[in-house]
Amino acid sequence: MLDREGPVLLYVQIADQIRERIASGDLAPGSAVPSEVELVKTYEVTRQTVRRAIKLLKEEGAVYSEQGRGTFVGPKSAPQAPRQVPVYQQIANEIIEQIKAGEYVPNRLIPSEKTLVQRFDRAPGTIRQTVAYLRELGWVFTVPQKGTYVSKREDWPES
Structure with a gap:
């Protein structure tokens, strides 16, 4: 749940929640982070807000993206989970x-x-x-x- 009236920016809160999912093992190294569309729907925010959250996580090294494939947990060297059907x-x-x-x-x-x-x-x-x-x-x-x-x-x- 996002605190929409508090002082912490929404994209920072989303990044925090994704970080928590990574720390808890809900999102394991190499697994796909939910898509932008899914995150927009889950958090009821704009796509730009989701992109800022993902950018923040990338800058921290928590996730990385591959063109046309998605965003994944961990450094690029982390083995990826088996690919799902697109x-x-x-x-x-x-x-x-x-x-x-x-x-x-x-x-x-x-x-x-x-x-x-x-x-x-x-x-x-x-x-x-x-x-x-x-x-x-x-x-x-x-x-x-x-x-x-x-x-x-x-x-x-x-x-």
């Missing part, structure tokens, strides 16, 4: 299951980017990555200026 693939897998179940039918639109952003509570870039992945696998195709449609059943990848 979020965009998790979302894609859910949509694939809905296609297989007939919730989204061939030659019909899948939900819009805006709808998927709201449904999965993720950034537009993550949703675009999800749709690109679905397209790459052959589950959907995009018609410029119209939208993204479910592929014909015969074009679905082998399961």
